Amino acid sequence: MMDILMYLFETYIHSDAELQVDQDELEDELLRAGFQQKDIYKALQWLEDLAELQDTDKHSAISMSASTSTRIYTAKEMSRIDVKSRGFLMFLEQVGVLTTETREMVIDRVMGLETSEFELDDLKWIILMVLFNVPGNENEYTLMEELIYTTEQGMVH
Template sequence: MFEVLVYLYENYWRPDACPEHDQLTRKLSAVGFESDEIEEALSWLDGLAASAESCEWAQSSDSLRVYTAAEIDRLGEGSIGFISFLESAGVLPPAMREVVIDRATAVGESPLALEDLKVIVLMVFWSLGEEPDALILDELFVDSEDRLIH
């Protein structure tokens, strides 16, 4: 599923630039994605749209998020740490954080791999028509092992 999401991010500027589901399914199949992978990704994207639509965007910027035991199990410490990092950097406001958590908990694996969480964060920005700044994009795309320390 995550490969399909990355493909969509790289090939469509915004979600409204994507064709309708039927045509998009055909295009993704033609590129070589499996039908179950495509179906899962499109269903996940529908959930993303619904989550972003229903989110309360007027939350206070100084809110404190307490994770439930189920969220901790599902997300894992690495993902929760990364979400906290993005919040403290001022990149992920509380409303976007909640969308990220909602979409991360919608994924079936536990704990969620950090690389998968990064794709989810990227897709939340994409769904809102926002692009993170260059340093955050670097954080989302480059593995820490591949970084050069100057």
Template sequence: MFDVLVFVYEHFWRGDACPELQQLGRKLSAHGFEPDEIQEALAWLDGLNFAAQSAQVPEPTYALAETSGALRVYSVAEQDHLGAQCLGFISFLDSAGVLPPAMREIVVDRAMAAPGDPVSLDDLKIIVLMVYWSMGQEPDALILDELCEDHTGRVAH
């Protein structure tokens, strides 16, 4: 499913530029994706479209957000499905002020709808990119680098 999502992200620069799901399915099939992988991705994208249309997300400011004292508590099911690595990354984006609460909830919702137990960090990064994409927003360049770069060869100073 995530290969399909990456293909969609790379070929349709914004969520509103993406064709209807039925037409998208035909395009994906023409590019050689498996029918079951296409169906899973289209169902996931349909849920993303629904969540994005119903969310009220402010324009990004990319400054450290002042907290209102609210605390997001994850259910046991969310903790199990997302795992410590993904929850830590969501917390990082939240504390950096680049993932407003409404977008964070969409990320969590779509991660819960994703396969994998727990969801891998690389898959979560694709989910975050797809949420930005569906909202017609592009993440800050440093956050985009964090979402797209392969960190396996990185050496700490």
């Protein structure tokens, strides 16, 4: 599922390709690219769920959280998101890349993945996807891209 999401992100979003794609056409393209139908459906549903997170009426508890609050992870979240990834999320909040709201969106989408393996690099992709899809986070998206780039170059620890 992560492979499909990354493929879609790189092909349609990151490359500035045409964003208005017919869903049937998109499914056909993904099938031709070698992805399985059930995984394609799950990935597209995951993206729809991401879009729904922007409905503030449904997630008013998230938007009402104080920026100084501390996030306590559930056992299920801790089993999916390791210590290194949780530390990275905290770091991104401290430097202003993530707000409490976008952090919760990221966590929601991580938990919405149907995959047995999840690593820090996967988390970075999820963060980029969330920031790209939430209006008003263009600067944060750019900062995240720069942070990933400099981290890959070995300049940031």
